[in-house]
Amino acid sequence: MGEKLKVGLIYGGRSGEHEVSLQTALSVLQAFDYNKYDVKPFYITKRGGWLTGSFLPAAPASVDELQFKEQQSAQSSAITSLFDGISTAAGASLDVVFPLLHGTFGEDGTIQGLLEMANLPYVGAGVLTSAVGMDKIMMKKIFAHEGLPQCVYRSFNRTQWEKDPGFFIMEIEVSIGYPCFIKPANLGSSVGISKARNRDELQAAVAYALRYDRKVVVEEFVDAREIEVSVLGNDEPRVSVPGEIISSGDFYDYQAKYIDGKSVMQIPAELPSETAEAVRSMAQRAYLAIDGSGLSRMDFFLRKEDGKLFINEVNTMPGFTPFSMYPLMWKESGIAYRELLDSLITLALERYAAKQQLQYSS
Known part of the structure; x- marks a missing residue:
């Protein structure tokens, strides 16, 4: 067997979605094919300190009490950790980075910018796409320019x-x-x-x-069904079967998503074939409009009154546990969780290789 790919897994972070990131990282760590990959975890504390070592798959008592074999000082800045800490702590340069950071300082283009500066391949959307996907106002303006219907x-x-x-x-x-x-x-x-x-x-x-x-x-307010699809790819993205969120609350807020456990995911969504195809087509248009790469989950409203479809938003680093909508919709579409990880790493390396062909000076 050939040499294993060295994968840097970055998770935690300073955002309010820190705990969601931990769930995602634990799921990914448990799913990797370790015959193919040598995985190096990097944990960012809620205060922004970077730690690296061995992630033990146990639920932490609190966010900063992870069972972690510390090899780096939590006082390291992000820049130091990226340019010095990541490469030296890993023992060799990483082949690809997998940022599993949700929300601010992770899904908004900031970590992507650091990885671009370090000239490291990474999974997921680039700087601009990540920033646009996070900023709902800019996202809506781009969707409007593309002619996509919105509320x-x-x-x-x-x-x-x-x-x-x-x-x-x-x-x-x-x-x-x-x-x-x-x-x-x-x-x-x-x-x-x-x-x-x-x-x-x-x-x-x-x-x-x-x-x-x-x-x-x-x-x-739109009295509507909440329909979602998963997108995978770079310039020629694939789109999964649609799924539907049936919220336990008045709307699908943080409580309904992560706490009460009563919301229902219907996969595939019960939709007429022409409606399902319209959702998938609109998702592909939206993904290309924001120059998506790697992965995204696209969320839609299907108005109950007349069946009109509205695009709601894009998530460039959606929840990624085996029980999250993104991988579940791909599972229903014929792509298993471990295969998804392989595809995402391949897409990251393909995009990186293409960027290395660009000329940055005359």
Whole structure:
């Protein structure tokens, strides 16, 4: 057998989705084919310290009490850990990096930028795509330019809101009405999202969203089914069968996603064939519009009243445990969990090889 690929697994991170990242990393570590790969884990604490060593597959008592054989100081900066710590601690340069970081400082282009500077191949979307996928406002603007149908929305930043909240309240009430959803522009896992049914709830929801980001998106309420698909590939992406989320709550918030365990995933979704094909086609268009690579999960609304389809958002590093929607939809489409890991690493190396052919100076 040939030499094993050296894979650096980065997980944890400073975002509110730290625990979700731990679940994903543990699942991936347990699924790798160790006849093919030599895996080096790198854990980022909630405070931003980098540790490397051996991840023991046991649930930690708390986030920073991982059963970890520390080989690096938690005081190392990200830059030091990347350019010095990762390569030297691994004993040799890594062949590819697999960032399993969700949300801020992981899914938003920041870690991708560090990996680009280090000239390391990595799994998933690039800097621009990651940033656009995280920023709901920029994402919506690109989807609008592509002509993809979306629900009505309005957006503003903290300064604009504080300067004239009355203007935005009036605009929201006239163009969107109640109920409506208020979201931080840059955050994942439905953190910071509220449903407002009147003006008082709207103002409270905006204040809540501004705790998590300086920009806010307000969206109309659509009485709809929540349909999702998984996308895999670079310039010629494949799309899985659609799945459906049947939420346990008023909407699919963090509680419904990760805590109460009552939400139901229907895979494949019970859809007419033409609707399923429309979802898959729209997902491919959206993926190419943001220059996706590696993987993404695309989320849609299917309005109950008339069957109209709206694109909701893209997740460039979706949940990746064996029980998450992304791998489950691929499993139903004929690609097993371990095979997905192989495909993602192959796609990362293909994209890296293509970029090495580019000329960066005259």
